[in-house]
Amino acid sequence: MPTTDEEVLRGILHASTGDLELAPGSARAILTRQRRRRRAARGLLAGVPAAGLAAGGLAVAAHTGTAPATSAHRPSIETVASVTRQVEAALGNADGYIIQTTDTQPGGATFTTDTDPATFNSRQTVTVGSDRSVTWSQFKDVANTLHVRNTVADYQSHTWFAVNLQATGPMAGGEPKKGTDAFGGLPAWIEQDIKEGRLSIVGRGQVNGHNAVGLRPAREHGVFTEIWVDARTCQPLRLIMAGAGARKVTNITWIPKTRALSRAVNTPSIPAGFAHVSPPLPGTP
Amino acid sequence: MNKEQGRAFETFVKAEGDSLLRIAVLMASDRQLAEDVVQRTLERLAARWERVGSPKAFCRRVLMNLLADDARAAARRPREQPFSPAYENPDPFAQDGLRAVELRPALLGALESLTPHQRAIVVLRYFDDRSDAEVSVALGVSVGTVKSTASRAVARLRAHPSLAGLFSPDDSSSLTRGILHAHH
Numbered sequence: 450m451p452t453t454d455e456e457v458l459r460g461i462l463h464a465s466t467g468d469l470e471l472a473p474g475s476a477r478a479i480l481t482r483q484r485r486r487r488r489a490a491r492g493l494l495a496g497v498p499a500a501g502l503a504a505g506g507l508a509v510a511a512h513t514g515t516a517p518a519t520s521a522h523r524p525s526i527e528t529v530a531s532v533t534r535q536v537e538a539a540l541g542n543a544d545g546y547i548i549q550t551t552d553t554q555p556g557g558a559t560f561t562t563d564t565d566p567a568t569f570n571s572r573q574t575v576t577v578g579s580d581r582s583v584t585w586s587q588f589k590d591v592a593n594t595l596h597v598r599n600t601v602a603d604y605q606s607h608t609w610f611a612v613n614l615q616a617t618g619p620m621a622g623g624e625p626k627k628g629t630d631a632f633g634g635l636p637a638w639i640e641q642d643i644k645e646g647r648l649s650i651v652g653r654g655q656v657n658g659h660n661a662v663g664l665r666p667a668r669e670h671g672v673f674t675e676i677w678v679d680a681r682t683c684q685p686l687r688l689i690m691a692g693a694g695a696r697k698v699t700n701i702t703w704i705p706k707t708r709a710l711s712r713a714v715n716t717p718s719i720p721a722g723f724a725h726v727s728p729p730l731p732g733t734p
Numbered sequence: 735m736n737k738e739q740g741r742a743f744e745t746f747v748k749a750e751g752d753s754l755l756r757i758a759v760l761m762a763s764d765r766q767l768a769e770d771v772v773q774r775t776l777e778r779l780a781a782r783w784e785r786v787g788s789p790k791a792f793c794r795r796v797l798m799n800l801l802a803d804d805a806r807a808a809a810r811r812p813r814e815q816p817f818s819p820a821y822e823n824p825d826p827f828a829q830d831g832l833r834a835v836e837l838r839p840a841l842l843g844a845l846e847s848l849t850p851h852q853r854a855i856v857v858l859r860y861f862d863d864r865s866d867a868e869v870s871v872a873l874g875v876s877v878g879t880v881k882s883t884a885s886r887a888v889a890r891l892r893a894h895p896s897l898a899g900l901f902s903p904d905d906s907s908s909l910t911r912g913i914l915h916a917h918h
Contacts, residue, residue: 454888455860457901462760462861465837469759471751471772476744479773479780480735716766 546684547704554697563706572717580605585717600717601728609719612728642666651675656686657700735783743780746789751776753862754793760857761801763842771800794862794872798854805850844894851875852887859884 547563556577564571570587581604589596602609642648651663660680677687688699735743754775758768775796779789786792845853854873858864859880864872866880873880892901 454892454901458856458888458891459860459863461837461841461897461900462857465841466756466759466861469752469756469765471747471755471769475751475773475776476747479747479776480740480743483735483777483780 547706549702549704551700551702552697553700587717600719602717602719602723604720607720607723608726609723610726610728611717648676653680657702659686661686735780739783743783746779747776750790750793754797757794757857757862758797758801760842760845760861761798761853762804763846767804771797771804774800791868791872794858794864798872802850840896843896844891847890847894848887852883852890855880855883856887856891860888 547561549559549561551557551559559574559576561574561576562571563573570585573584573586575582575584583602583604585600587596587598587600589598596613598611598613600609600611648664648666651665653660653662654677655661656677656679661677662680663675663677665675674691675687675689676685677689678685682703684703685701687701688697690697690699751772754772755768758771759765762768762771775793778796779786779793782792783789845856848856851873855869858869858872859866866877866884869880870877875883891897
């Protein structure tokens with residue numbers, strides 16, 4: 450049998466990639482995304498005449514942290530019931546997004562969280578000023594025992610460590626839930642108010658370039674709070690909390706992610722040159 | 735894109751998607767990046783489906799351009815270092831993920847020793863089974879350049895330590911026979 454170099458190379462190339470297959474349903478997913486984008490583009494074009502009026506209110510929103518009420522860009526959603534229903538649906542669809550929350554006060558932290566909906570593994574980046582750390586959390590059920598491993602890369606000290614947080618005992622509380630758990634940035638009682646419809650609309654305006662609807666809880670929670678949601682997608686865009694003379698504004702960004710990006714959270718990767726150190730003892734900062 | 739065109743697109747992806755992914759992995763040495771690039775390639779194809787005469791050639795060309803763009807962007811970023819096997823082995827998570835076939839790490843290591851241009855020619859010529867003329871059109875170079883570059887690249891791979899023994903002229907090499915048998 451002749452075995453020229455070229456034939457051998459062909460064989461190696463095919464043999465080493467024979468197990469690689471594109472995920473089933475890729476074509477359909479691409480077509481679906483394309484249709485959604487076209488619909489969104491049509492929606493944007495329809496809103497162009499209102500854009501000039503909306504721009505006037507944007508500077509005020511950025512300055513005060515609260516969006517101004519205006520009728521110039523009335524969103525398609527009108528009632529508390531429809532808003533809360535859609536907010537709940539948006540939170541349930543958080544799997545498809547990387548969520549970024551930014552505290553706007555000086556020294557505030559930015560959390561960027563990417564959760565893989567299939568495994569609940571996540572990658573969270575925390576940025577405070579010039580400091581940055583990345584934590585990968587990985588979950589695995591081995592013989593009915595939940596293993597949780599955190600791998601942390603500290604970009605300030607150029608070090609990294611890994612720690613198994615729990616490696617014994619049965620899984621408590623069953624499997625993590627999908628959806629709202631993946632969001633991780635919304636106080637639980639707001640979710641409860643959304644589910645029970647205990648919110649009132651306080652205004653409409655612009656938040657970070659989005660047409661938004663402001664919601665306020667109908668009952669006291671110790672801090673005065675507003676939540677502003679995107680008028681079209683109902684994804685939360687801003688949380689405002691105030692109490693004891695302090696006021697905290699947190700902006701939320703939803704970044705669509707691809708399947709490959711989501712899978713990437715499974716794989717902790719430490720930048721070259723980072724030193725491996727022992728994990729800190731429990732109770733130390 | 736109407737329903738009929740949508741079905742044609744799905745049929746094309748079903749027939750060609752795996753090949754595209756394999757080409758991308760061979761070019762990028764990174765499955766996640768490869769999947770991302772294939773997805774972007776197919777999205778571009780879907781957006782232009784009605785105007786594309788040869789979807790297969792279009793995908794090859796777009797794929798190569800996207801990979802080149804990504805390689806340029808990656809060169810400007812700090813390089814990330816994967817965990818060493820010694821770190822992963824004692825851990826229950828070590829069983830996770832995609833288990834590469836035995837040959838792939840060796841092959842990808844050898845392909846890394848080629849220039850991006852040589853690598854593209856090797857993958858299109860010997861994996862995708864494109865003719866010299868087709869490769870020259872896809873990469874925008876002359877047929878002579880394809881031939882000479884392919885020849886030099888094969889010689890370099892043959893001499894690469896991680897593929898040592900596979901190119902042995904000795905027909906008794908069971909691994910080589912196995913590879914050729916699997917391919918044919």
